[in-house]
Amino acid sequence: MELNEKQRLILDAAEKLMAEKGFDGTSVRDIAEEAGVNLAMISYYFGSKEKMMEAMFAQRSGYYKLQLESMIRDKELGPMAKMERLIDQYIEKLMNHQAFHRVLVREQMVSGNKMITDHIQELKKQNQALIREIISEGQKKGVFKKNIDLPILMMTLIGTISQLLTTQHFYKEINGLQDMPADEFQKHIRKKLSLHLKKIFHAILSNEA
Amino acid sequence: MELNEKQRLILDAAEKLMAEKGFDGTSVRDIAEEAGVNLAMISYYFGSKEKMMEAMFAQRSGYYKLQLESMIRDKELGPMAKMERLIDQYIEKLMNHQAFHRVLVREQMVSGNKMITDHIQELKKQNQALIREIISEGQKKGVFKKNIDLPILMMTLIGTISQLLTTQHFYKEINGLQDMPADEFQKHIRKKLSLHLKKIFHAILSNEA
DNA sequence: AGCAAAATTAAACAAATGTTTGATTTAAAC
DNA sequence: GTTTAAATCAAACATTTGTTTAATTTTGCT
Numbered sequence: 001m002e003l004n005e006k007q008r009l010i011l012d013a014a015e016k017l018m019a020e021k022g023f024d025g026t027s028v029r030d031i032a033e034e035a036g037v038n039l040a041m042i043s044y045y046f047g048s049k050e051k052m053m054e055a056m057f058a059q060r061s062g063y064y065k066l067q068l069e070s071m072i073r074d075k076e077l078g079p080m081a082k083m084e085r086l087i088d089q090y091i092e093k094l095m096n097h098q099a100f101h102r103v104l105v106r107e108q109m110v111s112g113n114k115m116i117t118d119h120i121q122e123l124k125k126q127n128q129a130l131i132r133e134i135i136s137e138g139q140k141k142g143v144f145k146k147n148i149d150l151p152i153l154m155m156t157l158i159g160t161i162s163q164l165l166t167t168q169h170f171y172k173e174i175n176g177l178q179d180m181p182a183d184e185f186q187k188h189i190r191k192k193l194s195l196h197l198k199k200i201f202h203a204i205l206s207n208e209a
Numbered sequence: 210m211e212l213n214e215k216q217r218l219i220l221d222a223a224e225k226l227m228a229e230k231g232f233d234g235t236s237v238r239d240i241a242e243e244a245g246v247n248l249a250m251i252s253y254y255f256g257s258k259e260k261m262m263e264a265m266f267a268q269r270s271g272y273y274k275l276q277l278e279s280m281i282r283d284k285e286l287g288p289m290a291k292m293e294r295l296i297d298q299y300i301e302k303l304m305n306h307q308a309f310h311r312v313l314v315r316e317q318m319v320s321g322n323k324m325i326t327d328h329i330q331e332l333k334k335q336n337q338a339l340i341r342e343i344i345s346e347g348q349k350k351g352v353f354k355k356n357i358d359l360p361i362l363m364m365t366l367i368g369t370i371s372q373l374l375t376t377q378h379f380y381k382e383i384n385g386l387q388d389m390p391a392d393e394f395q396k397h398i399r400k401k402l403s404l405h406l407k408k409i410f411h412a413i414l415s416n417e418a
Numbered sequence: 419a420g421c422a423a424a425a426t427t428a429a430a431c432a433a434a435t436g437t438t439t440g441a442t443t444t445a446a447a448c
Numbered sequence: 449g450t451t452t453a454a455a456t457c458a459a460a461c462a463t464t465t466g467t468t469t470a471a472t473t474t475t476g477c478t
Binding site for chain 1: 230232315379408
């Protein structure tokens with residue numbers, strides 16, 4: 001779907017506010033004001049608040065589509081190196097779109113909008129299918145263990161990153177990092193996350209002792 | 210705070226509905242109907258919807274208080290055995306109070322109610338202080354690694370469980386478990402989670418190869 | 419039984435909600 | 449320059465929201 005300038009303004013405003021207050025906690029008047037457009041434009045362009053949300057997911061959920069295809073076929077990279085790149089891709093994707101990810105986490109919990117949850121589910125399936133290829137390759141080469149439970153492993157990957165995203169204010173305080181500049185903190189935390197998750201994946205996947 | 214029968218009915222109804230629809234997505238009329246009480250009783254007993262939520266957290270957040278003290282002093286248990294019990298306690302606590310945990314996850318993400326987020330933060334700090342004791346003991350005995358980043362490890366613990374809680378429908382479908390009875394599924398998933406997380410903790414904490 | 423406090427109720431309240439309307443302005447096409 | 453459609457706007461709309469009111473019922477106590 002092609003978006004014009006006004007539509008983009010509206011979705012940006014909606015994403016920002018809904019990341020803070022949630023769908024029901026954000027009124028269309030708040031969104032219109034934040035976007036600097038007239039209230040009626042939301043219905044005019046999207047039909048309704050609900051459909052505006054759907055448009056937002058259609059527009060943004062591509063964030064979750066990983067750039068994996070070419071990497072998977074790469075003959076130079078070993079399976080573990082591929083998994084490490086995968087981890088970093090997930091960290092980048094989720095951290096670079098924190099606001100949208102918050103909206104998504106909320107929406108995922110609700111039994112709510114079928115169109116949206118189906119959309120998310122489909123993306124997850126596609127990603128898992130690709131990752132499974134890497135794992136199969138690793139098992140065939142004997143560097144990965146047999147009997148790997150990918151869905152649970154993905155829960156640790158996404159769950160750990162999500163948990164950081166939703167509680168980073170806690171993390172800052174508990175580590176006395178309130179005064180660290182925002183971008184420096186982002187770098188710091190991504191590095192930590194990356195090392196931590198790679199250690200975990202290595203322990204779960206690798207055949208070596 | 211002591212609760213009478215009506216107050217309990219109200220909080221139970223509120224918890225159930227807010228786990229599904231969130232705070233803003235749940236009206237006091239919905240809550241009153243679900244609880245089978247008159248609409249005005251919510252203001253009458255709690256003062257407001259907001260304060261009702263605070264009462265709910267005051268009442269339920271004890272779920273997150275682990276029964277660790279006595280176990281920590283236990284001379285029979287090694288540090289790794291203690292960590293394993295810790296993992297199982299977290300799994301039990303969060304899984305046994307799924308509805309409340311959903312409400313908490315949502316509320317945690319919002320900048321919203323200071324009283325509630327402070328309460329949560331305080332509980333986390335207390336728990337982490339206790340866990341740190343176990344880790345120090347393990348390090349002193351030489352069975353745990355030095356330089357363990359506890360906050361990140363806790364993110365993996367809580368994040369993995371939370372991710373499962375918020376996406377279990379997806380997990381069911383991807384594993385073809387839609388027809389498994391609910392209680393059997395709960396058992397199945399707790400067992401898997403437990404083994405998975407213990408493997409991770411062992412890899413991160415243990416000094417052995 | 420009589421009384422005071424607590425509990426319960428239906429109704430009313432003002433404010434906020436998502437959406438629509440109908441008029442007006444802007445832009446594009448001829 | 450006129451015409452036609454798209455875009456923009458303030459106002460109005462009907463619901464829904466959380467809360468309060470004022471009357472009534474129930475409860476506990478003497």
